[in-house]
Amino acid sequence: MDRRRFLQFTGMVGASALALTACDKDNDNTGGMPAGSIDLGSGDTGILNYAYALEQLEAAFYTQVVVTPYSGITATEQSLLADIRDHEMAHKMFFGKALGTMAIPALTVNFANINFSSRDAVLATAKAFEDLGVSAYNGAGKLIKDANYLLLAGKIVSVEARHAAWIRDLISNGSFADTTAVDANGLDMAAEPASVLAAAAPFLTSKLWAGNLPTD
Amino acid sequence: MNLSNLINTIAAQDGSFYDRTDSRRNAMRSIASVGGKLALTALPLALGSLFQKAYGQTNADITAVLNYALTLEYLEAEFYTKGDASGVVPVGTAAVKAIQTIRDHENAHVAFLTTVIKSMNATPVDKPSFDFTAGGAFADVFSNYDTFLAVAQTFEDTGVRAYKGRAGELISNNTVLTAALQIHSVEARHASHIRQMRWARGANAKPWITGNDTGGIGSAVQASYAGEENTDQASIKITDFVGTNAATEAFDEPLTADQVLAIVRPFIKS
Structure with a gap:
């Protein structure tokens, strides 16, 4: 990512508070939504916004990782982390464009508790985000009604899994698919939106509301 | 019930x-x-x-997809089981455990899919008889570690694309769809690690697929990477956002059943 794109990105984050009221989902019931929250919406749109939110979080994280490399970073690590930054940016921009006027606004992230100069801290956070992303897409597949969107989610989740495996191996070689990620049936994790959003919440100043997301 | x-x-x-x-x-x-x-x-x-x-999907439609997946899992399970037993993986290295981890997952997938197919009152397909040299194209697959890893990478990347290509056929059954997605991402984790193993031995293979590049394996496996160079998603040009390489890497592409069967046919004797 070049400096220009990074500045564009941070500019979008700054504008997010103003865009809150632009999130107008037709026919959604926002009763019970806490004031100041962002409604992800309903149906497939809601699921795409849910994915868009996660990709925004990941893109912002890796953007910062690349801008402020941790101490002791190797050339290979720097290069492949920049790749991941680009992949997450591609996912984010794709969802934003695909959703158009139905997109949630740019989110404000909160990375105050991440020590970006520490390799251990950065990789632990990256692992958490990638495993979370994999489990989120795996869990959201069944909530998608349109097979075309399901395929798109499938195209993305395997790339997140490639990331997760590489990050895990950086932390501990051979942990790419250990028992913390894969169960006795050889199945990866799958998580419902509520638990995924709860895990993501500490890293977001913006508050997301999933009350209109499909549940089955 | x-x-x-x-x-x-x-x-x-x-x-x-x-x-x-x-x-x-x-x-x-x-x-x-x-x-x-x-x-x-x-x-x-x-x-x-x-x-x-x-959705117009019958039980038979779904078990047909599961039997397709089972066939691919048989292929992978036997490949890693034989590979581990052959001694092709350098003894005393971390690679031994990594290959055993993957072997165990593929065998678990076979057992799991067999159970699911039976639970739906369908008959699991029999395990085919395999030729992992693919008629001689990979003659030293169990004696040359680099050949072994090349075939492993091809199987994993193909497996990811195969599941992706048929997930839509499971959309009517939440339980089966979710399980298939959970297998799909495990195959992607495997692919990432195998590619790292090849990278460590000098191959130009990042954990993700760039364009339709085979990672230096060559034309024998090109069909497994055909279409991965796609840079448009839902008519949106991803190259408007990132470079061409990243645009291809960021999305893994599906393969149709016919494409996958053509890829694995040389490995199946009967």
Whole structure:
């Protein structure tokens, strides 16, 4: 990512508070939504916004990782982390464009508790985000009604899994698919939106509301 | 199962019941939430016919996809089982455990898919007889570590694309779809690690697929990477956002059943 794109990105984050009221989902019931929250919406749109939110979080994280490399970073690590930054940016921009006027606004992230100069801290956070992303897409597949969107989610989740495996191996070689990620049936994790959003919440100043997301 | 009997009884009395209540998916959800192999064993078979109303997918359609997946898992399971036993993986290195981890997953996938297919009152396909040299194209697959890893990478990347290509055919069955997605991402984790193993030995293979590049394996496996160079998603040009390489890497592409069967046919003797 070049400096220009990074500045564009941070500019979008700054504008997010103003865009809150632009999130107008037709026919959604926002009763019970806490004031100041962002409604992800309903149906497939809601699921795409849910994915868009996660990709925004990941893109912002890796953007910062690349801008402020941790101490002791190797050339290979720097290069492949920049790749991941680009992949997450591609996912984010794709969802934003695909959703158009139905997109949630740019989110404000909160990375105050991440020590970006520490390799251990950065990789632990990256692992958490990638495993979370994999489990989120795996869990959201069944909530998608349109097979075309399901395929798109499938195209993305395997790339997140490639990331997760590489990050895990950086932390501990051979942990790419250990028992913390894969169960006795050889199945990866799958998580419902509520638990995924709860895990993501500490890293977001913006508050997301999933009350209109499909549940089955 | 009482639940399926109940639902069937209602359905017989009131054909629009599901459309009015969307209970198809709720019923499956209550079963899916139990989780694990035991719940799948108890899948109410009769529900399959109900899904047809919504998506036109029958139980037979779904088990056909599962048998397709089972065939690919047989291929991978036997490949890693034989590879581990052959001594082709350098003794005393971390690679031994990595290959055993992957082997165990592929064998678990075989057992899991077999259980699911049987639970849906269908018959799991028999394990084919394999030729991992692919008629001599990979003659030293179990004596040359680099050849072994090249074939492993091809199987994993192909497996990812194969599951992706047929996920839509499972959309009517939440439980089976979720399980297939959970296998799909494990194959991607494997692919990432195998590619790292090749990278460590000097191959130009990042954990993700760039363009339609085979990672230096060459034309023998080109079909497994055909189409990965795609940079448009849902008519949106990803190159408007990132460079061409990243645009291809960021999305793994599906393969059709015909494409996958053509790829694996040289490895199947009978």
